[in-house]
Amino acid sequence: MNKLALKDEILLQVEKPARYIGNEVNAVVKDKSAVAVRMAMCFPDIYEIGMSHLGIQILYDMLNSFEDVWCERVYSPWIDLDKIMREEHIPLFALESQEPVKDMDFLGITIQYEMCYTNILQILDLSQIPLLAKDRTWEHPIVIGGGPCTYNPEPIADFFDMFYIGEGETRYRELIDLYKASKKKNESRTDFLRKAAKLPGIYVPMFYEVLYNEDGTILEMRPTEEGIPKVIRKEIEMKVSDTYYPMKPVVPFIKVTQDRVVLEIQRGCIRGCRFCQAGQLYKPVRERDVDVLKDYAIKMLKSTGHEEISLSSLSSSDYSKLSELIDFLIEECGKNYINISLPSLRIDAFSLDVMSKVQDIRKSSLTFAPEAGSQRLRDVINKGLTEEVILKGAAMAFESGWTRVKLYFMLGLPTETEEDIRGIGDLSNKIAATFFETVPKEERKNGKVQIVASTSFFIPKPFTPFQWAKMNTKEEFIEKAYLTRNSIKEQLNQKSIKYNWHEADMSVMEGVFARGDRRVAEVILKAYEKGCLFDAWSEYFRNDLWLQTFDECGVNIDFYTTRERSLDEVFPWDFIDCGVTKDFLKREWGKAMAGEVSPNCRMQCLGCGAGIFGGGVCYEAKN
Amino acid sequence: MKLRIKFAKFGAMRFIGHLDVMRYFQKAIRRAGIDIAYSGGFSPHQIMSFAAPLGVGLTSNGEYMDIEVVSAASSEDIKNSLNKAMVPGIEIVSVTKLSDNAMNAMASVTAAEYTVRFREGYEPSFDWAHLIDAFYEQPSILVNKKTKKSEVEMDIKPAIYSLKAVVDRNGTAVIRMLVDASSSGNIKPGLVIEAFMKEHGETLSQFALEITREDTFTNTGTAEMPVFIPLDAVGDQF
Numbered sequence: 001m002n003k004l005a006l007k008d009e010i011l012l013q014v015e016k017p018a019r020y021i022g023n024e025v026n027a028v029v030k031d032k033s034a035v036a037v038r039m040a041m042c043f044p045d046i047y048e049i050g051m052s053h054l055g056i057q058i059l060y061d062m063l064n065s066f067e068d069v070w071c072e073r074v075y076s077p078w079i080d081l082d083k084i085m086r087e088e089h090i091p092l093f094a095l096e097s098q099e100p101v102k103d104m105d106f107l108g109i110t111i112q113y114e115m116c117y118t119n120i121l122q123i124l125d126l127s128q129i130p131l132l133a134k135d136r137t138w139e140h141p142i143v144i145g146g147g148p149c150t151y152n153p154e155p156i157a158d159f160f161d162m163f164y165i166g167e168g169e170t171r172y173r174e175l176i177d178l179y180k181a182s183k184k185k186n187e188s189r190t191d192f193l194r195k196a197a198k199l200p201g202i203y204v205p206m207f208y209e210v211l212y213n214e215d216g217t218i219l220e221m222r223p224t225e226e227g228i229p230k231v232i233r234k235e236i237e238m239k240v241s242d243t244y245y246p247m248k249p250v251v252p253f254i255k256v257t258q259d260r261v262v263l264e265i266q267r268g269c270i271r272g273c274r275f276c277q278a279g280q281l282y283k284p285v286r287e288r289d290v291d292v293l294k295d296y297a298i299k300m301l302k303s304t305g306h307e308e309i310s311l312s313s314l315s316s317s318d319y320s321k322l323s324e325l326i327d328f329l330i331e332e333c334g335k336n337y338i339n340i341s342l343p344s345l346r347i348d349a350f351s352l353d354v355m356s357k358v359q360d361i362r363k364s365s366l367t368f369a370p371e372a373g374s375q376r377l378r379d380v381i382n383k384g385l386t387e388e389v390i391l392k393g394a395a396m397a398f399e400s401g402w403t404r405v406k407l408y409f410m411l412g413l414p415t416e417t418e419e420d421i422r423g424i425g426d427l428s429n430k431i432a433a434t435f436f437e438t439v440p441k442e443e444r445k446n447g448k449v450q451i452v453a454s455t456s457f458f459i460p461k462p463f464t465p466f467q468w469a470k471m472n473t474k475e476e477f478i479e480k481a482y483l484t485r486n487s488i489k490e491q492l493n494q495k496s497i498k499y500n501w502h503e504a505d506m507s508v509m510e511g512v513f514a515r516g517d518r519r520v521a522e523v524i525l526k527a528y529e530k531g532c533l534f535d536a537w538s539e540y541f542r543n544d545l546w547l548q549t550f551d552e553c554g555v556n557i558d559f560y561t562t563r564e565r566s567l568d569e570v571f572p573w574d575f576i577d578c579g580v581t582k583d584f585l586k587r588e589w590g591k592a593m594a595g596e597v598s599p600n601c602r603m604q605c606l607g608c609g610a611g612i613f614g615g616g617v618c619y620e621a622k623n
Numbered sequence: 624m625k626l627r628i629k630f631a632k633f634g635a636m637r638f639i640g641h642l643d644v645m646r647y648f649q650k651a652i653r654r655a656g657i658d659i660a661y662s663g664g665f666s667p668h669q670i671m672s673f674a675a676p677l678g679v680g681l682t683s684n685g686e687y688m689d690i691e692v693v694s695a696a697s698s699e700d701i702k703n704s705l706n707k708a709m710v711p712g713i714e715i716v717s718v719t720k721l722s723d724n725a726m727n728a729m730a731s732v733t734a735a736e737y738t739v740r741f742r743e744g745y746e747p748s749f750d751w752a753h754l755i756d757a758f759y760e761q762p763s764i765l766v767n768k769k770t771k772k773s774e775v776e777m778d779i780k781p782a783i784y785s786l787k788a789v790v791d792r793n794g795t796a797v798i799r800m801l802v803d804a805s806s807s808g809n810i811k812p813g814l815v816i817e818a819f820m821k822e823h824g825e826t827l828s829q830f831a832l833e834i835t836r837e838d839t840f841t842n843t844g845t846a847e848m849p850v851f852i853p854l855d856a857v858g859d860q861f
């Protein structure tokens with residue numbers, strides 16, 4: 001067993017010391033003298049969240065399958081330890097070896113949400129790695145960013161040596177070989193980065209410059225050297241049934257968010273909800289072979305000892321072999337007392353039947369995500385869920401014994417009117433009424449139905465048809481939340497309906513980071529230096545500090561959020577090619593404004609551009 | 624069939640709390656393929672219970688849990704399969720079979736033996752190794768015990784079955800004590816040391832002690848004439 005990086009006095013002082021000791025089941029420990037390349041993979045949030053992320057587990061498994069590489073994990077130290085490490089100048093360490101991150105060859109950081117940007121700086125800072133890429137030398141690890149936020153990496157471009165755009169399975173081997181060769185030949189760090197910049201999917205910000213128009217929009221982004229690609233196309237794994245997947249995922253000691261075996265059944269989504277970034281980024285849909293999945297399930301349950309298995313995908317109901325897979329799991333898991341959790345299922349007769357088999361109906365709730373309160377607005381966002389379908393699903397569920405319903409909506413969607421917002425109250429009320437109509441009085445357990453309606457604020461994201469949309473101001477958001485609340489209070493069944501809403505301040509910041517450019521980096525750096533950290537945690541989010549910093553840096557928030565964007569504006573992320581073309585997104589934006597819906601990929605191909613990857617749903621026979 | 628499993632907990636695992644050790648074993652039992660029995664009900668759980676929770680930071684050579692199994696080949700077999708499913712820092716020491724009417728681990732616990740070391744830089748300034756005998760020989764040892772509402776003075780002497788300084792394997796002087804560990808009268812080793820130091824005008828700092836639970840015992844004698852035997856001594860190898 002390795003000596004722990006933190007002494008007992010510290011571990012006994014901090015909350016949940018298990019976050020920092022490593023040693024978990026299936027954690028990979030290698031002989032460091034026998035590997036050529038050492039890597040730390042980081043999720044910049046606390047252990048419980050980071051450990052729940054499948055992407056890192058996949059990369060961890062893949063990188064450790066390379067004999068010459070040892071990949072370890074690192075997460076954000078929580079506030080208590082963060083303070084101690086700063087005071088005592090303890091360098092941040094990787095969990096497996098308990099050795100400093102700064103001594104590694106690579107530090108990979110997965111960036112899953114914008115509000116973790118200051119945590120990226122925390123990781124670098126505690127690791128004693130210069131925050132700005134330009135200040136680093138061969139003394140420091142190569143810092144790589146990956147994950148969905150890197151589809152607009154510009155607000156954090158200054159902090160990274162490179163970004164890996166797209167799915168991690170494809171290019172790491174080449175990148176590592178390039179690194180080994182560079183080291184062997186004693187090349188400079190810049191030379192290595194220059195070569196890396198020519199690998200598909202790798203974006204090295206230092207070789208690009210951005211020219212701006214007088215109005216602050218981008219004139220052009222261009223490579224500063226010959227041979228550096230102008231456009232970076234995302235990497236994608238097309239052979240999803242024949243690639244890396246962790247048969248022995250690491251099993252944490254403490255309870256984490258995703259404390260179960262996770263079976264990723266497919267990547268991508270056939271539905272083109274116009275607000276959804278993941279839906280566009282991961283196109284086209286690629287399904288995993290059902291027999292492969294069955295085999296994975298058995299092996300992973302055996303190697304972890306988990307008592308629960310969960311299916312993962314953006315929309316599990318669209319997986320073509322779903323019923324075969326679920327039947328198999330019910331049979332297999334039933335023998336071993338293993339629970340099955342089925343998130344992201346569309347509510348219909350099939351899913352209700354399955355759910356009643358695998359969960360305790362009395363304890364579970366039914367989830368609908370209509371996203372908008374009226375059919376008109378649902379057409380605008382291309383959410384193919386109608387009131388009729390919702391009420392029918394709810395009625396069936398109530399008949400089977402469910403009494404709890406969760407509803408998710410967004411406020412601030414393009415073209416939204418007061419009427420649309422009032423629709424949230426109406427729809428919630430109709431669901432409650434459906435309960436009282438379908439369940440006779442004597443059969444009502446506790447006499448009631450519980451409906452929880454939640455709203456989040458709509459944030460336009462890159463690579464969606466809504467990337468041109470104006471975001472609402474904080475004041476508009478709050479007004480809309482009040483309107484929603486009042487519309488619920490006016491309802492006949494208001495006592496059965498609870499309403500939650502998301503913080504507006506945080507949404508505004510997320511809006512800036514999502515569509516920000518390189519000029520936002522300075523604000524992030526300064527805000528971090530002022531003490532902003534764990535911004536995704538509402539109790540630590542310091543809006544006052546953020547606003548002050550934007551002000552001091554002379555960066556205008558509205559420019560990034562509420563400004564009207566013209567159709568021909570050059571976006572900071574235009575240099576990335578995610579398959580889906582800007583022309584397609586423009587067409588969809590136009591259809592949204594006209595209130596027209598688009599069919600999904602299985603009904604009819606829309607020619608989005610992702611067909612260029614030569615596989616997946618694009619090449620299935622269409623109905 | 625009821626089995627009693629004795630395990631040691633050391634190294635990094637001393638930072639894993641009691642509830643997480645339970646979760647750890649639930650998963651380990653699945654990995655090891657032990658044919659454990661499940662309770663009934665809508666969410667069946669493994670039939671498993673632990674003897675005495677060990678505080679975070681302590682190591683132990685004598686932790687116990689009881690499980691109910693449907694079938695088991697032999698003590699050796701269960702021990703080996705479990706050990707293959709362990710991480711460094713938890714080791715299965717013995718597996719014994721209990722008779723059907725045996726008391727469960729938690730209810731059987733009456734005493735525990737501890738080795739207490741002073742961490743480097745935290746040793747008392749007085750000659751503690753020699754003075755500990757005199758401390759123990761007093762007719763009563765009074766400590767203030769905090770309850771929810773107030774502090775009460777109590778005599779812990781009757782709950783200390785033995786207390787002495789010994790030399791460990793590395794030739795270092797340590798304190799060894801056997802104290803009450805029953806659910807009603809449990810004494811933490813730190814409490815004893817604190818009283819000892821207080822008597823000599825010193826205070827025990829938070830991180831001064833390194834504590835190992837050597838074993839957990841049950842009483843096969845009477846309350847007046849206790850006979851302490853390790854919890855696994857009531858079971859049989861099979």
Ligand code: SF4
Nearest residue numbers: 601605606608611618
């Ligand atoms: S090319 Fe067609 S089928 Fe393929 S992802 Fe795009 S819209 Fe769907």
